[in-house]
Amino acid sequence: MALIKKTTLKSPAKINLHLRVLKKVPNKYHLIESLISLIGLYDEITINETLAKKTKITFLGKFSKTITSHDNSIVTALSSLQNINEKIRNKNFIIKVKKNIPVGSGLGGGSSNAVTVLLFLIKKFNLNVKKKNLLEILNKIGFDSSIFLNKYPKFISHYGERINIFKHKFRLNVLLIYPNKPNFTKIIYQKNKSFSKTFSIKKTQQTIKKNIHEYFHTANNDLVHTAKKINPRIGYIIEYLKKQKICDFVQMTGSGSCCFAIFKSKKTLLKCEKLVKTHYRSYWTAKTKTIT
Secondary structure, rough: OOOOOOEEEEEEEEEEEEEEEEEOOOOEEEEEEEEEEEEEEEEEEEEEEEOOOOOOEEEEOOOOOOOOOHHHHHHHHHHHHHHHOOHHHHOEEEEEEEEEOOOOOOHHHHHHHHHHHHHHHHHHHHOOHHHHHHHHHHHHHOOOOOOHHHOOOOOEEOOEEEEOOOOOOOOEEEEEEEOOOOOOOHHHHHHHHOOOOOOHHHHHHHHHOOOOOHHHHHOOOHHHHHHHOOOOOHHHHHHHHHHHOOOEEEOOOOOOOOOEEEEOOHHHHHHHHHHHHHHOOOOOHHHHHEEE
């Protein structure tokens, strides 16, 4: 059988439009609720099969410096898939990842990379992976990694592994601001003391469809308070964006440290981007849209 030729894959980032922490449970995990949308910011992955005795994974780009080639989400996904499927067990690959998504930002780059490679290999080699086994692999990557299985927005709950697809077209204009200092999810959750009550997914869907700005008024992130204490730059960014009074919505994604603002039009987004780049000259910014 011929080796698979070099293929380029796009691995998307995500934003959490809201993130509610319901409570901490005895196993030290947290019960959460969140609405997530994928966005048009991508890591670029190239993959090809090799006759070499080992798989080689390389990370490139500005945000690659803290990622090791032997201990990362792609290694987890690939080794887990090979353990359950003989068809791919002895195959090796050359994988290169150009990191355009900041690490430790709450944009989900690591999980996205792993799921993107996982789905490609399953499809390319026509692997018969049972749903139970797929879910086990996804949970090893990260509880919320299944958000990258398709492009649709999703409500996630429990530890993040319970998914409700929301087939709604947001088409939001998004400005991302990363303060060049990563957050560590485990630490943010450990120190978090802000909790919310559960919300009805059905009612939230109805609110969004009727008037998304009404939804924005209630879309909180319970991790922001803790994140701001650990990484004060987050608080300064959020406060600055809100002061401009041209953003429809301002929030931190996930456990941070990336913040984002949503705008009615591309024109107001560009205006705000210019202000942010002048005020925070060293911070990374990117303009994008939600995928749906």
